[in-house]
Amino acid sequence: xxxxxxxxxxxxxxxxxxxxxxxxxxxxxxxxxxxxxxxxxxxxxxxxxxxxxxxxxxxxxxxxxxxxxxxxxxxxxxxxxxxxxxxxxxxxxxxxxxxxxxxxxxxxxxxxxxxxxxxxxxxxxxxxxxxxxxxxxxxxxxxxxxxxxxxxxxxxxxxxxxxxxxxxxxxxxxxxxxxxxxxxxxxxxxxxxxxxxxxxxxxxxxxxxxxxxxxxxxxxxxxxxxxxxxxxxxxxxxxxxxxxxxxxxxxxxxxxxxxxxxxxxxxxxxxxxxxxxxxxxxxxxxxxxxxxxxxxxxxxxxxxxxxxxxxxxxxxxxxxxxxxxxxxxxxxxxxxxxxxxxxxxxxxxxxxxxxxxxxxxxxxxxxxxxxxxxxxxxxxxxxxxxxxxxxxxxxxxxxxxxxxxxxxxxxxxxxxxxxxxxxxxxxxxxxxxxxxxxxxxxxxxxxxxxxxxxxxxxxxxxxxxxxxxxxx
Ligand code: ARG
Numbered sequence: 001x002x003x004x005x006x007x008x009x010x011x012x013x014x015x016x017x018x019x020x021x022x023x024x025x026x027x028x029x030x031x032x033x034x035x036x037x038x039x040x041x042x043x044x045x046x047x048x049x050x051x052x053x054x055x056x057x058x059x060x061x062x063x064x065x066x067x068x069x070x071x072x073x074x075x076x077x078x079x080x081x082x083x084x085x086x087x088x089x090x091x092x093x094x095x096x097x098x099x100x101x102x103x104x105x106x107x108x109x110x111x112x113x114x115x116x117x118x119x120x121x122x123x124x125x126x127x128x129x130x131x132x133x134x135x136x137x138x139x140x141x142x143x144x145x146x147x148x149x150x151x152x153x154x155x156x157x158x159x160x161x162x163x164x165x166x167x168x169x170x171x172x173x174x175x176x177x178x179x180x181x182x183x184x185x186x187x188x189x190x191x192x193x194x195x196x197x198x199x200x201x202x203x204x205x206x207x208x209x210x211x212x213x214x215x216x217x218x219x220x221x222x223x224x225x226x227x228x229x230x231x232x233x234x235x236x237x238x239x240x241x242x243x244x245x246x247x248x249x250x251x252x253x254x255x256x257x258x259x260x261x262x263x264x265x266x267x268x269x270x271x272x273x274x275x276x277x278x279x280x281x282x283x284x285x286x287x288x289x290x291x292x293x294x295x296x297x298x299x300x301x302x303x304x305x306x307x308x309x310x311x312x313x314x315x316x317x318x319x320x321x322x323x324x325x326x327x328x329x330x331x332x333x334x335x336x337x338x339x340x341x342x343x344x345x346x347x348x349x350x351x352x353x354x355x356x357x358x359x360x361x362x363x364x365x366x367x368x369x370x371x372x373x374x375x376x377x378x379x380x381x382x383x384x385x386x387x388x389x390x391x392x393x394x395x396x397x398x399x400x401x402x403x404x405x406x407x408x409x410x411x412x413x414x415x416x417x418x419x420x421x422x423x424x425x426x427x428x429x430x431x432x433x434x435x436x437x438x439x440x441x442x443x444x445x446x447x448x449x450x451x452x453x454x455x456x457x458x459x460x461x462x463x464x465x466x467x468x469x470x471x472x
Pocket of ligand 1: 120123124125160161162387390405407
């Protein structure tokens with residue numbers, strides 16, 4: 001028995017004869033905010049008093065006289081301006097608890113209209129080490145899957161693996177230039193991960209070197225701005241004081257960026273291994289991107305390597321999933337949607353949704369400054385295009401009426417734009433939700449990392465959790 005519903009029905013039969021729109025007043029029968037006042041409360045006497053032209057306490061008294069809850073509650077009480085407090089009878093509670101505890105469903109009724117829900121969770125980018133954020137998405141997603149299934153919905157889980165992104169270009173470049181064949185044969189994924197980090201580091205070095213002069217110039221400008229403002233500043237000028245504060249804080253943040261960039265550059269240049277490597281690979285950033293484009297363009301060599309890397313990466317992920325007892329109904333990675341992307345962009349264009357802007361295909365949404373880019377200047381499709389194709393597939397083939405995305409809060413804007421675009425594209429009745437969660441921080445208040453500077457591997461983290469739990 002759903003007690004709230006039963007109580008609302010009792011109020012409904014009385015309110016129907018008093019007002020034309022009982023619905024909004026019935027909705028004011030709610031669980032009590034404070035257990036001190038009982039189990040439920042009806043707050044409708046106050047707004048009803050205006051409609052019925054009677055003082056609220058009087059309306060409350062009339063309601064109590066007419067609404068029969070004597071089989072469920074102790075005699076209702078009126079409090080304050082006209083709140084009606086409802087306290088359940090103890091023997092009723094005892095009976096209900098006995099039923100709940102002996103029922104397999106714990107007294108939870110299945111939903112009246114089940115939905116077909118696709119839930120997208122875990123979804124790591126392969127070939128990069130999986131990190132603690134993926135663990136969060138995995139366990140939250142799995143819990144939601146179980147809860148929603150229990151409620152009677154029809155659930156499908158889909159691990160939207162990132163198996164087609166720019167990380168592959170980096171690994172391909174790394175493999176061609178730096179692979180340690182011995183290590184690769186022994187532990188392919190560990191070696192690929194090392195290559196990924198190496199290429200990432202060297203690219204970051206070069207992009208930082210390129211950025212540095214611009215940053216230093218900005219620093220000079222910001223210093224000048226502070227000096228000028230200080231020279232003009234007069235003691236009692238409130239506006240000026242505010243402005244000066246803002247300029248100083250801007251200056252400080254630019255200064256920090258410069259320091260950070262300089263130390264990154266120095267660290268690499270002084271390093272015996274990284275220094276010479278960085279010097280020998282000045283175009284690593286663009287060359288790694290080129291490897292990604294070649295893969296996406298169908299280059300046979302790169303495709304062959306991708307076919308070799310991917311299963312190894314998936315094996316490593318599956319070790320984690322097995323430890324967690326997690327299984328997915330589908331694991332359709334980003335690569336699965338590649339043949340559909342050109343068509344998605346065509347459809348968006350023909351519906352007048354996507355338009356060319358600075359040689360890129362963009363969807364402009366009213367509430368966002370930045371466009372939702374579905375095809376880049378160089379012709380490449382994006383994370384956004386893949387997600388749109390995924391929605392189409394989930395609705396048309398998997399028959400989803402609802403899609404939940406369990407993803408880190410930092411992707412919030414992406415999902416808002418994705419949902420906005422999908423609604424205009426024709427999926428206005430689809431329920432789409434970003435189930436967002438925060439970034440996992442270390443003790444230093446920064447995204448969780450080990451001392452060596454890499455995010456903690458999930459395997460190690462689970463080992464530690466288990467051993468700590470045992471010691472407790
Ligand atoms: N692979 C992405 C990441 O690791 C998450 C994907 C989430 N799902 C989606 N349909 N976009 O950040």
